[in-house]
Amino acid sequence: MDLNDTLAASTYSRACYDNTENVLQCNQYAQQQLKWQSDQNASCPFSPEICLYGGMPAYRMDSGLIDSHTALGINTAKSERVQYRKVTTCSPMHTKGYTTTITNNVTDALANGDTLIRYWYGEVAGVTNFTYSYNTHS
Numbered sequence: 660m661d662l663n664d665t666l667a668a669s670t671y672s673r674a675c676y677d678n679t680e681n682v683l684q685c686n687q688y689a690q691q692q693l694k695w696q697s698d699q700n701a702s703c704p705f706s707p708e709i710c711l712y713g714g715m716p717a718y719r720m721d722s723g724l725i726d727s728h729t730a731l732g733i734n735t736a737k738s739e740r741v742q743y744r745k746v747t748t749c750s751p752m753h754t755k756g757y758t759t760t761i762t763n764n765v766t767d768a769l770a771n772g773d774t775l776i777r778y779w780y781g782e783v784a785g786v787t788n789f790t791y792s793y794n795t796h797s
Contacts, residue, residue: 670684671684671685671687675691675692676692688731688732689728689729689730689731689732690729690730690731690732693722693725693730694722694723695720695721695722695723696720696721696723697718697719697720697721698718698719698721699716699718700715700716701715701716701717701718701719701748702715702717703715703716703717703748703750704717704748704750705750705752705780708753709752709753709757709780710750710751710752710753711750711751711752711753712750712751716750717748717749717750718748718749718750719746719747719748719749720745720746720747720748720749721744721745721746722743722744722745722746723744724742724743724744725742725743725744725745726740726742727740727741727742727743728740752780754778757778757779757780758776758777758778758779759776759777759779760774760775760776760777761774761775761776761777762774762775773794773795773796774794774795774796775792775793775794775795776792776793776795777789777791777792777793778790778791778792778793
């Protein structure tokens with residue numbers, strides 16, 4: 660099921676994004692694309708000493724309010740409709756002093772030759788005391 664969804668999304672994006680022709684396939688959704696705004700000079704969302712370039716620049720994307728009825732085509736009563744907004748900010752960060760490397764001789768969770776890099780920018784509340792773990796093998 661996931662593979663089919665991925666293939667359908669990939670086919671749709673190739674056929675419909677930035678395409679000026681009115682392809683029948685591109686009319687299957689309420690809106691062909693959801694509009695969004697970008698800011699290439701946004702402030703870094705973290706403390707300046709963690710951000711690679713100090714407090715700036717970061718890249719911010721903002722969807723604005725996405726209406727469940729008009730933008731997503733979910734047909735419900737007016738009182739049950741929702742609006743959703745997604746804001747994402749990307750900023751390069753220093754890794755020196757914020758990472759540790761774990762090799763297969765430290766933990767049983769790693770296969771022979773695997774290495775984990777753990778990033779320590781803050782805990783994931785109730786899950787781990789580190790931010791992210793990356794397996795260099797995968």
